[in-house]
Amino acid sequence: MNKILNINLGGFALTIDDDAFEYLSSYLESIRRRFRESDGRDEIIKDIETRLGELITDNMGNRTIVMLPDVQAAVEIMGKPEDFGGEPVETRRKQSNQSQSSSGIRTGKRLFRDDEDKVAAGVCSGLSAYFGIQDPVWMRLIFVLLTFLSAGFWIPAYLLLWILVPPAKSAADRLAMRGEPVNVDNIAREIEEGFDRFGNTVSTMTDDFKKKSSSTGGRLTNVLGSILTVIGQIFGFFIRFLAKFGMLILIIIGIAMLIGLASSWIAGLWALMVAAPLISFFSPFSSGFNWFTFLVVFLFLGIPLVGVILVFSKVLFKTKPPYWVSTSLVATWVFSVIAGFGLLSFGVKGFASRSDVDKNIDLSGLNSDTLRVNGIGDGDLNYQFDGDDWWHDETKYMRNGKLAVPGEIDILVRRSNDNRFRIVQTISARGSSDENAAQNAVNVDFDATLQGNTLNIPVYYSLDKGAKWRNQKIKLVVEMPVGKSIVFDEHIYSRAKADYDDYANNNSDYISQSPGKVFTMTKEGLVCTACPQWGDRNFSEDHTYEDFILDGDFKTEIRQGDQFEYKIEGNDSIQVIRTGDQVTFTTGGRNVSPNTRVIIHTPVFTKLMADNTGEVTIRGFDEGRSSISARGKSKIKGFFDCNQLEVMLSGPCKLELVGSGNNLEATLSNGAELDALNWRVDHVEVFATENATARVYSKNSYKKRSDSSSSVKIDGPGEVVE
Amino acid sequence: MCVLAVIGEGETYPPQIIKKLEGTQLVVKEGTLYPLLIRLKNDGLVGYIWREGKNGPPRKYFTITGEGRAVLQGLTDSWQDLVSAVARTLAQENGTPYEKPPQALNMEPLPPSE
Numbered sequence: 001m002n003k004i005l006n007i008n009l010g011g012f013a014l015t016i017d018d019d020a021f022e023y024l025s026s027y028l029e030s031i032r033r034r035f036r037e038s039d040g041r042d043e044i045i046k047d048i049e050t051r052l053g054e055l056i057t058d059n060m061g062n063r064t065i066v067m068l069p070d071v072q073a074a075v076e077i078m079g080k081p082e083d084f085g086g087e088p089v090e091t092r093r094k095q096s097n098q099s100q101s102s103s104g105i106r107t108g109k110r111l112f113r114d115d116e117d118k119v120a121a122g123v124c125s126g127l128s129a130y131f132g133i134q135d136p137v138w139m140r141l142i143f144v145l146l147t148f149l150s151a152g153f154w155i156p157a158y159l160l161l162w163i164l165v166p167p168a169k170s171a172a173d174r175l176a177m178r179g180e181p182v183n184v185d186n187i188a189r190e191i192e193e194g195f196d197r198f199g200n201t202v203s204t205m206t207d208d209f210k211k212k213s214s215s216t217g218g219r220l221t222n223v224l225g226s227i228l229t230v231i232g233q234i235f236g237f238f239i240r241f242l243a244k245f246g247m248l249i250l251i252i253i254g255i256a257m258l259i260g261l262a263s264s265w266i267a268g269l270w271a272l273m274v275a276a277p278l279i280s281f282f283s284p285f286s287s288g289f290n291w292f293t294f295l296v297v298f299l300f301l302g303i304p305l306v307g308v309i310l311v312f313s314k315v316l317f318k319t320k321p322p323y324w325v326s327t328s329l330v331a332t333w334v335f336s337v338i339a340g341f342g343l344l345s346f347g348v349k350g351f352a353s354r355s356d357v358d359k360n361i362d363l364s365g366l367n368s369d370t371l372r373v374n375g376i377g378d379g380d381l382n383y384q385f386d387g388d389d390w391w392h393d394e395t396k397y398m399r400n401g402k403l404a405v406p407g408e409i410d411i412l413v414r415r416s417n418d419n420r421f422r423i424v425q426t427i428s429a430r431g432s433s434d435e436n437a438a439q440n441a442v443n444v445d446f447d448a449t450l451q452g453n454t455l456n457i458p459v460y461y462s463l464d465k466g467a468k469w470r471n472q473k474i475k476l477v478v479e480m481p482v483g484k485s486i487v488f489d490e491h492i493y494s495r496a497k498a499d500y501d502d503y504a505n506n507n508s509d510y511i512s513q514s515p516g517k518v519f520t521m522t523k524e525g526l527v528c529t530a531c532p533q534w535g536d537r538n539f540s541e542d543h544t545y546e547d548f549i550l551d552g553d554f555k556t557e558i559r560q561g562d563q564f565e566y567k568i569e570g571n572d573s574i575q576v577i578r579t580g581d582q583v584t585f586t587t588g589g590r591n592v593s594p595n596t597r598v599i600i601h602t603p604v605f606t607k608l609m610a611d612n613t614g615e616v617t618i619r620g621f622d623e624g625r626s627s628i629s630a631r632g633k634s635k636i637k638g639f640f641d642c643n644q645l646e647v648m649l650s651g652p653c654k655l656e657l658v659g660s661g662n663n664l665e666a667t668l669s670n671g672a673e674l675d676a677l678n679w680r681v682d683h684v685e686v687f688a689t690e691n692a693t694a695r696v697y698s699k700n701s702y703k704k705r706s707d708s709s710s711s712v713k714i715d716g717p718g719e720v721v722e
Numbered sequence: 723m724c725v726l727a728v729i730g731e732g733e734t735y736p737p738q739i740i741k742k743l744e745g746t747q748l749v750v751k752e753g754t755l756y757p758l759l760i761r762l763k764n765d766g767l768v769g770y771i772w773r774e775g776k777n778g779p780p781r782k783y784f785t786i787t788g789e790g791r792a793v794l795q796g797l798t799d800s801w802q803d804l805v806s807a808v809a810r811t812l813a814q815e816n817g818t819p820y821e822k823p824p825q826a827l828n829m830e831p832l833p834p835s836e
Contacts, residue, residue, distance in 0.1 A: 011779030031753070040760035047756045050779060051736065079751020 004065055010046060012053030016066040024052075024071045027080075034081035052078060112168035113161075121162045157261065164313060164321045257312050264305055268298065281403045281469045293343055299336035303329055351430040351470060355437035361423040361448050361455070361476070368453040369484050370518065371421055373411070375459040375491025377404075402445065403467075406460040409446075409474045411496035413486065413511060415521055416479035423448070423455070424477045430470040443467035446474055457492055480521040490515040498526050545583045546604040550613040550634075552587030554596040558608070560620035560640075561601025570596035610634040610653070630655060630672075645681075649674060649692070668692035668710070677715055686712050725758060726786065726794045729768055733783040759784060767793055 003018040016024065031048060035041045055074040056066055114125035117136060124143055125136035147155060306329060310321055363371075416422060427444050431437030446461040457476070463469060480486060488496045493515040503510070504525035511519055511526075519526050545564050550556050554574060566583075568574050572592035577584040585598050594614075605621045612632030621640040629648040630636055636654070642661045649655055649672030657664075657679035665685045666674050674686075674694040684702040686694050688710035696702070698718025706712045728739045736755050762768045767790035772780040786794070 035757060040757075040764055044756045044760050047736075047760070047782065048753060050781075051752060051756070053779075054781075077752055079753035081753070 009053035009056070010049030010051070012050070012057055014053065014056060014066050015064055016071075017068065020066050020068040020071045023068055023075075027071070027075050030081050048078065111165050113165050115167045120158070122167065123158055123161045123165060126165060126168070127161075160261075163325050164310070166322065253312070257309060261305075261309055264302075268302065280465070281463055281467070292339075296336050296339045296343060299332055300340050303333040303336070350432050350468070352432055353434045353437045354428060354430050355434050355441055356426050356428045357438060357441040359425045359427075361425055361450070363421050363423060363450055363455075365450050366421055366453055370453070371478075371480075371484070371486045372454040372489070373478075373486065373492055373496070374454055374456050374489045375495075376456045377406075377459045377491075402462040402464055403469065404460045404462050405469065405472070407495075408461065408472065409457065409459065409476070409492075409495050411457075411476045411478060411488075411492070413478045413480055413496060413498040413519070413526065414502050415525070416481045419481040419483075420479075421481065421484065422479040424479075426475045426477070427472060428475070429472040437470065440468060440470040441472060444472050444474070448476065459491055459495075480526075482521050482523055485518050485520040487516060487518050502526055543578075544604055545578065545581050545602060547580075547582040547607040547609075548600065548602075548605070549582065549584040549586075549609045549611070550598075550616060551584065551611045552589070552592065553612065553614050553633075554585075554587065554592055554598060555614040556585070556598045556600065556610075556616045558600045558602065558605060558616070558618045560603070560605075562603060564600075564602050566598060566600045568596070568598050572596050574598060605640075608636075610636055612651075628655065645679075647674060664696065666694060666696070668694055682718075684714065684718065686714075688712050725755065726762065726767065726790060726797070729784050730786045730791065730794055733771065733773075733785050735773075735781055735783055762790070766790075 005016050005018065005021050007014050007016055007021065009024075028045070028049070032041070032045060035044050052074050055077055056070050059070050059073055060066065111130045112126050113122035114129060114136070115122050117125040119140060124139040128136040128139040131139075143158065310326070310329075314321075425446075425448065427441045427446065429437050429441035429444070431440045443463060444461050444467075445464060446458060448455060448457045450456075461472065461474060463472075478486065488511060494512055497510065497512045502525050504522055504527045509517070509519075509528035511517075514528060517528050519528050543564060548558065552574070554570075554572075566576070566585075568576075570593055572587070572590075574592070574596065575584075575586050575588055577586070583600075605618065605623060606626050608616070608618070608626075608628045608630075610616055610628075610630040611634070613630075613634045616634065616636040618628075618636070618638040618640055621642070623640070623642045625644040625646075626642045627646040627648070628636060628638065630650070630653040632651045632653060634651075634653040636656070638655070638657045639659060641659045644663045645657075645661055645665070647655060647657075647664070647666040647668075649666070649668045650670045652671045652673075654673040655675070657674075657676040659678075660680040662681060663683050663685075664676060664679060664681045666676070666687065668674055668686070668688040669690045669692055671691040672688075673692070674696065676684075676694070676696040678697070680697055680699065682698070682700040684696045684698040684704075686696060686702070686704045686706070688694050688704075688706035690707065690709060692706070692710040694706075694711070695713045695715070697716040698714055699716055700718050701721045702714050702718045703721060704712045704714060725739055725743075728734055728742050736752060736759065739755060740752055759768065763770065763784075767787060768784050769787050770782045770784045773783045774780055
């Protein structure tokens with residue numbers, strides 16, 4: 001059975017069979033190509049069409065439908081393009097033509113299977129023809145090699161091609177199959193020629209434009225015309241480049257597609273192997289149906305993938321998958337969707353009820369005020385799925401046939417009402433019924449044991465073979481009496497926490513952020529007794545701090561920045577306490593090495609209190625009102641501007657100021673030294689006692705008060721007011 | 723040249739040209755004719771007129787133009803010069819005296835005015 005079409009061939013109305021039509025159109029296409037460069041192309045073709053129509057009609061007799069032999073006979077009379085003498089066509093093609101077989105008609109390339117030259121299904125010989133390889137033996141060799149190299153992937157690839165690629169049935173098919181060899185050059189040339197035609201049109205248009213513009217005498221427009229031509233040429237070149245490049249890309253896409261198919265196949269097989277032992281834990285069924293679950297998922301995800309590949313190959317290689325293939329693919333997919341929904345609802349049922357199983361952990365052996373809690377098991381399992389390792393190292397998750405589930409343990413610390421440590425362990429689980437849920441909870445293999453004064457908690461729980469994963473979770477509630485302490489090690493701390501209310505006021509350290517720190521229960525609540533602030537060495541925050549306290553002998557630099565951040569250089573630790581808009585950096589009375597340095601960036605600087613600290617530099621601010629106070633041996637240098645600056649120095653400290661402002665108010669005592677000659681201000685007030693020295697500059701006015709032991713020197717045109 | 727000659731005989735439909743040429747053992751495919759005819763037409767050597775076909779669209783019948791006739795005459799002359807030159811050369815080689823061959827193509831005289 002064949003379709004028929006009605007066509008108008010050079011004025012002859014013909015009813016033509018599909019095969020014959022394909023043959024005829026490829027023949028006409030080849031003629032069109034043959035005369036591409038002839039002058040009267042359209043006319044030649046029209047004449048040939050008319051004559052063909054006449055020949056066919058004459059030949060038909062009483063029959064109504066034009067069949068392939070009729071067209072072939074007419075073509076026989078008319079001759080194939082190669083038989084045409086006359087104008088030479090492109091020499092290029094002739095050169096590459098050494099071995100063009102009798103097929104002659106070059107048509108749109110289509111991939112077919114060659115039924116007449118086959119070992120299995122003619123896929124290889126079809127591909128050979130498609131790629132213009134003379135002997136299909138090479139293609140077969142490649143396939144056999146690939147089959148070995150890809151661990152069998154190419155067998156289903158071959159089957160897929162078998163299904164997708166139609167056999168060359170008719171003569172037209174065979175011609176299309178043999179068509180011009182497909183390679184980057186040929187395809188690019190095709191496109192290039194197309195764009196050449198386009199380019200010609202453009203240049204004709206610009207020529208017309210030029211003529212018009214020169215007739216109107218506009219020289220400017222003439223120039224414009226040449227510019228247009230140049231642009232057109234550049235554009236043409238660009239397009240040609242793109243065309244070549246684009247075809248290359250298309251071919252690369254084709255190859256990538258095959259590789260993608262290969263890898264998804266391999267990935268699928270591999271997932272099947274790796275996931276197989278895991279399925280039973282998650283599947284809603286007790287046994288054999290697990291494979292069914294896997295199959296459904298496999299089909300659900302795999303079929304759209306195959307569909308995408310079909311579409312691609314249709315676009316790229318003009319393959320037409322047989323009707324039954326697409327139909328059965330769709331049907332299978334619909335089936336997998338329905339089955340998936342069924343499984344899903346069945347699976348959801350398995351999570352319908354919830355049960356909790358409680359148990360007290362025996363702490364009778366504890367003989368200390370401090371309970372250490374250690375996480376045991378792989379550190380990697382501590383908190384989250386480790387993306388890469390998850391599949392690679394199945395032993396991590398499967399131990400002796402058991403499934404290890406990490407990260408489902410939570411620890412809550414709260415205050416105890418009596419004077420004993422107490423830990424209650426609650427395992428919750430889901431199940432199809434309350435009993436089933438309780439059973440699922442009991443199935444969890446989890447043992448927290450006390451060893452000396454250390455409680456060892458596994459960071460994962462395991463499920464025996466046959467047990468089901470039903471969202472089991474473990475919660476440990478630790479009750480802590482006042483006066484006792486607890487430490488969570490680095491493997492488990494992130495799972496532990498306390499309610500906010502259970503922390504002491506002003507506390508800013510949390511158990512879940514402090515590995516290895518001692519937390520003590522006080523009457524006010526939990527406090528960390530030896531906690532540096534979190535983010536020990538590098539820290540930044542959106543919150544604005546403008547009040548800085550420096551305590552201890554270290555160097556500090558305070559700079560203008562977009563955001564509050566600080567960095568501590570050197571090996572010694574400096575404690576940082578942030579409260580309100582105040583930050584304190586302190587050595588806590590300990591000695592630190594001289595290379596210890598704190599660098600602070602802050603958008604605002606309003607207050608500095610330096611207590612017996614090392615060299616402090618302040619840079620780059622432009623403030624309305626600020627104050628600097630210093631005690632002890634502090635040394636401060638300020639390079640900034642401030643309208644109202646208040647300075648209070650006491651002890652053998654020194655402040656050097658460079659900048660400007662309106663008012664400077666300084667109170668100095670106890671050997672303090674202020675050097676503000678380069679601090680240009682309108683009004684100065686200095687109050688100096690006990691061996692203090694001050695040198696200041698005043699533009700308008702100043703006030704000074706000092707005792708006999710102190711010296712105040714005022715520079716500038718300012719006058720005394722008082 | 724042969725094609726031009728055939729057309730020179732009168733209004734011609736391309737298949738007729740083929741038939742005539744078949745008679746002279748100059749076998750060509752029809753497809754060859756069309757580009758040739760169109761080129762001749764574009765060079766102004768032939769023209770065509772439409773005639774009603776048997777049972778289809780009108781057919782193109784080709785006719786020769788004055789210019790075409792002049793060219794044909796020129797071609798015929800040079801062809802005969804060539805033929806006689808070749809024949810004479812061959813005759814000398816074979817040692818037989820050269821005889822003027824009968825006119826191979828009998829051309830009609832040019833129309834008096836055009």
